[in-house]
Amino acid sequence: MTALQPQSAAAPAVRSVSVLGATGSIGKSTVDLLAGHRDRFRTEALTGHKNVTLLAEQARKLGAAIAVIGDESLYGELKAALAGSGTEAAAGAQAVIDAAAHPADWTMAAIVGTAGLKPTLAAIGQGRTVALANKESIVAAGPLMLAAVRQSGATLLPVDSEHNAVFQVLNPEQRGGLARIILTASGGPFLRKTRAELAGITPAEAVRHPNWAMGAKISVDSATMMNKSLEIIEASYLFEVPDEKIDVLIHPQSIVHSMIEYIDGSILAQMGAADMRTPIAHTLGWPARIATTGQRLDLSGALSMQFEPVDMARFPAINLARAAVRAGAGHPVVLNAANEVAVEAFLGGRLSFDKIENLAGEALQRADIGRISGMDDVIALDAAARAIAENALRALQ
Ligand code: NAD
Ligand code: MG
Numbered sequence: 001m002t003a004l005q006p007q008s009a010a011a012p013a014v015r016s017v018s019v020l021g022a023t024g025s026i027g028k029s030t031v032d033l034l035a036g037h038r039d040r041f042r043t044e045a046l047t048g049h050k051n052v053t054l055l056a057e058q059a060r061k062l063g064a065a066i067a068v069i070g071d072e073s074l075y076g077e078l079k080a081a082l083a084g085s086g087t088e089a090a091a092g093a094q095a096v097i098d099a100a101a102h103p104a105d106w107t108m109a110a111i112v113g114t115a116g117l118k119p120t121l122a123a124i125g126q127g128r129t130v131a132l133a134n135k136e137s138i139v140a141a142g143p144l145m146l147a148a149v150r151q152s153g154a155t156l157l158p159v160d161s162e163h164n165a166v167f168q169v170l171n172p173e174q175r176g177g178l179a180r181i182i183l184t185a186s187g188g189p190f191l192r193k194t195r196a197e198l199a200g201i202t203p204a205e206a207v208r209h210p211n212w213a214m215g216a217k218i219s220v221d222s223a224t225m226m227n228k229s230l231e232i233i234e235a236s237y238l239f240e241v242p243d244e245k246i247d248v249l250i251h252p253q254s255i256v257h258s259m260i261e262y263i264d265g266s267i268l269a270q271m272g273a274a275d276m277r278t279p280i281a282h283t284l285g286w287p288a289r290i291a292t293t294g295q296r297l298d299l300s301g302a303l304s305m306q307f308e309p310v311d312m313a314r315f316p317a318i319n320l321a322r323a324a325v326r327a328g329a330g331h332p333v334v335l336n337a338a339n340e341v342a343v344e345a346f347l348g349g350r351l352s353f354d355k356i357e358n359l360a361g362e363a364l365q366r367a368d369i370g371r372i373s374g375m376d377d378v379i380a381l382d383a384a385a386r387a388i389a390e391n392a393l394r395a396l397q
Contacts, residue, residue, distance in 0.1 A: 015040065015105040017108070018046070019031060019046050021048070022110075027108070029275075033284060034062055049111075049115075053081065059082060065088065070096050074091060097122045106283075107128070108133065108283075109137070117137045117140060125148060140382060142236075157283040163238055169259070169268040180260070181235055181246045182267075183248050184250075185251065199352050201354075211253075217343055226357065229317040233324065233325045251305065251306065273294065327369075337382045342393075
């Protein structure tokens with residue numbers, strides 16, 4: 001593997017760790033694993049955005065050195081909640097970035113959306129190990145992130161279950177023999193619904209994923225398959241494979257988390273229960289393994305697995321992503337930003353479910369997409385795409 005560099009030094013006995021986005025779905029699973037292995041990990045920083053109570057509880061449980069709340073107005077509340085704990089309190093967007101830059105052997109990047117861009121980049125800048133869950137940051141700034149990985153010498157380990165699966169089965173020595181990556185997709189809660197049936201979907205229905213318990217944004221993305229679309233871009237950047245060599249296959253049981261095919265016809269899959277603690281633990285223990293107490297795949301009963309092609313007319317997001325990644329680095333920025341606006345609008349009752357992909361497609365058509373030469377270009381284009389999506393949203397109302 002070229003972009004994902006192997007760790008050279010032997011891992012120390014007790015590793016220092018930080019969790020960005022500790023109060024979210026991935027963050028909570030990470031804290032859970034750390035709490036089960038207190039003897040092996042020392043917690044430096046935990047960050048959250050609004051949930052002071054949970055953040056303080058997690059900091060006390062792990063004996064964190066510092067806890068940071070993104071929303072600056074909550075500083076007093078956090079400080080009070082941490083009184084007598086020995087954990088330092090901090091608040092604000094810059095404090096989150098500073099915590100990400102604070103040395104830790106392993107950092108989990110699990111902030112949702114482009115809000116995670118700067119913190120994830122700061123964690124990479126440390127030159128240590130970053131477990132990457134925050135897919136939007138790699139979608140929006142993949143080439144820049146990977147350049148930063150090379151420059152700092154960091155080890156970037158994918159947490160997203162599909163990419164983690166590919167990472168687990170792709171032998172770096174056989175990289176030249178890779179024929180294609182096959183990303184599996186559950187199809188989400190509305191796989192069998194026609195497009196016409198999607199108009200009346202409520203946020204409560206859309207966040208109820210059949211197999212995975214996840215945060216609201218990624219659950220909606222799974223229902224539109226924008227999640228798989230972002231994952232095509234994520235895979236293309238992380239594994240340095242063109243999108244033509246990345247297929248998507250519907251697999252409603254979420255048992256196979258993804259596959260690779262070599263040029264000799266061998267197909268390798270990684271399987272397991274639909275529990276993010278497994279890929280998180282893989283990155284936490286890497287290059288060794290650590291035990292989890294999470295769900296196990298039960299192979300003792302009748303196990304049935306189905307695979308079927310994606311209906312592209314039903315899930316237009318997939319082709320939007322393919323076109324975006326082929327068109328160049330600015331296009332994924334716009335797709336990702338407009339999708340974030342659309343999902344937020346849907347969750348807030350301002351946009352119907354079936355219009356989410358339209359808004360992203362419209363922003364891609366309207367945006368003036370130039371070259372991306374640095375993070376400032378990404379941030380400016382992200383803001384422009386959000387404004388276009390907001391305008392398109394108002395026009396729909
Ligand atoms: P979540 O919404 O449950 O948690 C998001 C976290 O980010 C929370 O800790 C929240 O406090 C923090 N956050 C939100 N806005 C912030 C801001 N402006 N500044 C600082 N912190 C902020 O989301 P999640 O499901 O845990 O997903 C996290 C990331 O991992 C996403 O990028 C998602 O795509 C990715 N991911 C999640 C899963 C999953 O199973 N949940 C699987 C694969 C990838
Ligand atoms: Mg995934």
